Amino acid sequence: MLDADFFRRWMTAAAASVDREADRLTALDSPIGDADHGSNLRRGFRAVTATLEKEAPDTPGALLQLAGRQLISTVGGASGPLYGTLLRRTGKALGDAPEVGEEQLAGALRAGVEAVMALGGAAPGDKTMIDALVPAVDALGTSFEAASAAAEEGAVATTPLQARKGRASYLGERSIGHQDPGATSSALLIAALVEARR
Amino acid sequence: MKMLINVPETVVADALRGMAAAHPELTVDVENRVIVRRDAPVAGRVALVSGGGSGHEPLHGGFVGPGMLSAACPGEVFTSPVPDQMVRAAAAVDSGAGVLFIVKNYTGDVLNFDMAAELAEDEGIQVAKVLVDDDVAVRDSLYTAGRRGTGATLFVEKIAGAAAEEGQPLERVRSIARQVDESSRSFGVALSASTTPAKGSPTFDLPPGELELGIGIHGEPGRERRPMMTSREIADFSVQAVLDDMEPRNPVLVLVNGMGGTPLLELYGYNAEVQRVLIERGVPVARTLVGNYVTSLDMAGASVTLCQVDEELLRLWDAPVSTPALRWGR
Numbered sequence: 001m002l003d004a005d006f007f008r009r010w011m012t013a014a015a016a017s018v019d020r021e022a023d024r025l026t027a028l029d030s031p032i033g034d035a036d037h038g039s040n041l042r043r044g045f046r047a048v049t050a051t052l053e054k055e056a057p058d059t060p061g062a063l064l065q066l067a068g069r070q071l072i073s074t075v076g077g078a079s080g081p082l083y084g085t086l087l088r089r090t091g092k093a094l095g096d097a098p099e100v101g102e103e104q105l106a107g108a109l110r111a112g113v114e115a116v117m118a119l120g121g122a123a124p125g126d127k128t129m130i131d132a133l134v135p136a137v138d139a140l141g142t143s144f145e146a147a148s149a150a151a152e153e154g155a156v157a158t159t160p161l162q163a164r165k166g167r168a169s170y171l172g173e174r175s176i177g178h179q180d181p182g183a184t185s186s187a188l189l190i191a192a193l194v195e196a197r198r
Numbered sequence: 199m200k201m202l203i204n205v206p207e208t209v210v211a212d213a214l215r216g217m218a219a220a221h222p223e224l225t226v227d228v229e230n231r232v233i234v235r236r237d238a239p240v241a242g243r244v245a246l247v248s249g250g251g252s253g254h255e256p257l258h259g260g261f262v263g264p265g266m267l268s269a270a271c272p273g274e275v276f277t278s279p280v281p282d283q284m285v286r287a288a289a290a291v292d293s294g295a296g297v298l299f300i301v302k303n304y305t306g307d308v309l310n311f312d313m314a315a316e317l318a319e320d321e322g323i324q325v326a327k328v329l330v331d332d333d334v335a336v337r338d339s340l341y342t343a344g345r346r347g348t349g350a351t352l353f354v355e356k357i358a359g360a361a362a363e364e365g366q367p368l369e370r371v372r373s374i375a376r377q378v379d380e381s382s383r384s385f386g387v388a389l390s391a392s393t394t395p396a397k398g399s400p401t402f403d404l405p406p407g408e409l410e411l412g413i414g415i416h417g418e419p420g421r422e423r424r425p426m427m428t429s430r431e432i433a434d435f436s437v438q439a440v441l442d443d444m445e446p447r448n449p450v451l452v453l454v455n456g457m458g459g460t461p462l463l464e465l466y467g468y469n470a471e472v473q474r475v476l477i478e479r480g481v482p483v484a485r486t487l488v489g490n491y492v493t494s495l496d497m498a499g500a501s502v503t504l505c506q507v508d509e510e511l512l513r514l515w516d517a518p519v520s521t522p523a524l525r526w527g528r
Contacts, residue, residue: 026397034276034416035397039206043274072313077251077277077306081313119309166305169342170335170414172421 001099006196007060008052011067013192015045021188028181032168037079037181044075044083060100064091078166079182082116082129083189089115106140113137120165127161127168127175129182136190144193151190155183199393199400206395210252210272217259221522224262225290231283233259234269238291244362244371245269245291248300248355249284250307251276253394253495254415257351260523266359267300267521275394275495276416278306284314288323296324296368298375300354302347303331304416326368328375330354332382332503334443335412335421346414349453349492349503350382353515356524360517374514378505385412385439386501387432390459392417392494411435413501415457415494429464433471436502441479446506449484451515452476453503458493460500465489468500484512491523 018025022038029037048070057063068088072080090112094100100108113133122128136151158180166182168175203209211228218226225234239245248258249271258270268291273279288297297318301311308329315325330347358375366374388410391400394417401417404410409432412421427435454469456462469488476483484507492501507515518527 030397030401032418034418035394035401036275036277039396040274040277073280073282075277076273076280076310078304078309080278080280080306081309120305165343167343167414167416167418170346170418172342174419 001101002060002105003099004056004058004060004063007063008056010192010196011045011048011052011063013195014189015049017188017192017195018042018045018185025181025185028179028184032163032171032175032178033181034167036077037185040075040077040079041083041185044071044080047071047074059094059096059098061091061094061096064088064094067091078120079185082120082182085119086112086116086133102144103141106137109140110137122165125161126165127158127163127180127183128165129180129186131155131158131161131180132183132186132190136186144197148187148191148194151187155179155187158183199398201393201395201398203395206398209395210274213252213255214272217522224522227286230286231273231279232269232271232287232290233262234287234290235263235267237264238268239293240268241293242295243293243365244295244368245288245293245297246300246355246359246362246371247271247284247287247291247297248351249273249279249287250302250304251278251416253392254493256523257492258355261352261355261521263519263521265363265517265519265521266355266524275396278304278310281310281314281317284311285317285321288314288318288325289321292323296326298358298362298368298371299325299327300351300358300375301327301329302351303329303344304346305343324368326372328354328358328372328379330379332379332384333414334383334385334439335414348386348415349384349455349501350379350505352453352491353382353451353503353505354378356519357511357514359519360514363517374511378511381507381511382503382505383440383444384501384503385436386414386420386457386499387411387436388413388420388457388497388499389426390498392458392497394495409499412439413494413499415492417494417497429468430471433468433475433502437472437475437479440502440504441481444504444506446481446504448506448508449482449512450476451505451507452483452486453491454486454488455492455501455503456490457497457499457501458490459496459498460490462489465500472502485515
């Protein structure tokens with residue numbers, strides 16, 4: 001079973017990973033976006049961990065909702081509302097249970113991903129974070145490791161796609177040949193699940 | 199790349215502190231990143247709130263003041279502000295007559311302003327929104343996030359601001375703002391990429407002998423790349439791109455806008471070419487504004503925005519305005 005402490009470790013691991021990979025995310029965002037994805041997410045996740053140090057809600061649902069609100073309040077851009085909504089809606093779907101099973105998490109994360117798709121209007125294949133998150137949620141029933149591998153594969157598979165959403169879409173065909181920075185950071189978030197269980 | 203900064207993390211806060219010192223006629227909340235005209239809320243008047251990423255100065259903070267914006271919220275460089283900032287701005291300027299959010303069509307700006315509108319309404323503030331999407335370089339919205347909001351933002355903020363200043367109700371101010379957006383089209387070119395403080399080097403690689411046609415205002419590359427052209431050739435191409443998308447029956451406002459790294463000497467020369475094309479095409483010009491207004495940090499280049507105006511829009515354009523970056527008529 002996964003308790004609130006597991007979810008705190010998930011957020012801490014995600015923050016550390018975003019911190020480590022911020023320069024790579026920014027570099028990916030440079031040719032097709034505006035070169036700030038890494039620095040924006042780093043700011044947001046640092047705020048999340050700072051908040052969780054001060055106040056750690058005692059249910060998984062409340063913890064994720066608090067983390068999501070922090071991201072919305074600190075990240076800005078499209079990433080703030082999209083990542084914020086992902087965590088908030090996942091947290092809401094978990095309800096107020098003190099512990100949840102992996103299957104429940106998979107279902108809740110699916111609800112979170114669906115909320116992101118509704119908010120951003122993106123579908124699989126549009127070269128966005130959805131291309132990492134949807135395969136991850138599909139594989140989450142098997143194991144965290146499988147979800148992480150699927151997310152990473154999904155992120156890499158965005159390279160040949162033409163962007164249809166977000167700022168990269170303005171480049172049309174010139175967006176082809178670059179891995180999507182949002183899908184890449186989503187893969188980091190899912191990979192952090194594996195770390196959180198250790 | 200050398201920049202006149204301390205560290206990238208404090209660029210926006212440092213700029214706001216300097217802006218506050220230079221403009222005592224504004225209230226600048228550095229911590230919460232909200233710039234408000236000092237006499238707000240103005241009783242009985244609709245308030246205008248706009249915002250977007252930093253790096254587009256003087257947009258938007260430079261347009262706060264009587265006759266234009268009531269408040270502006272700057273985000274991080276090229277990153278939209280967060281909903282908290284927008285709600286705070288709305289609460290600071292709402293007199294009870296309602297608030298118009300002026301939103302440039304970028305995914306981040308749209309999502310954050312949507313969230314802010316919901317939160318502000320929860321606080322009992324009546325909110326209306328207008329989306330600015332004037333950039334003809336983005337062709338269709340089925341396969342993109344839709345046209346970007348660029349130079350027309352200045353026209354929308356000025357003209358809707360004048361309507362609010364003379365006491366028009368929220369719904370009317372919103373419909374005037376929408377009319378201005380629908381009557382405006384832009385096209386921009388880049389001669390060099392911009393450099394963000396976070397990255398410290400140009401956001402894309404543009405060799406000296408080439409230019410980008412159809413750029414936005416976030417340092418992203420444009421629609422296509424070509425060998426460098428003369429000012430005359432660029433004006434022919436840009437005005438043609440705009441007129442392919444609008445056939446003005448009325449006179450137009452012209453904005454020849456620098457992207458931040460092009461001097462006025464070049465912008466005025468470019469304007470001469472833009473005016474020549476408009477005369478050749480039989481498009482009457484009502485007013486012209488030349489300068490760096492909707493910029494993309496230090497990007498070299500320029501955009502052309504045309505806005506077709508009727509008598510009322512022209513009267514509102516000519517109405518007095520008193521802001522750091524736009525000031526006339528009083």
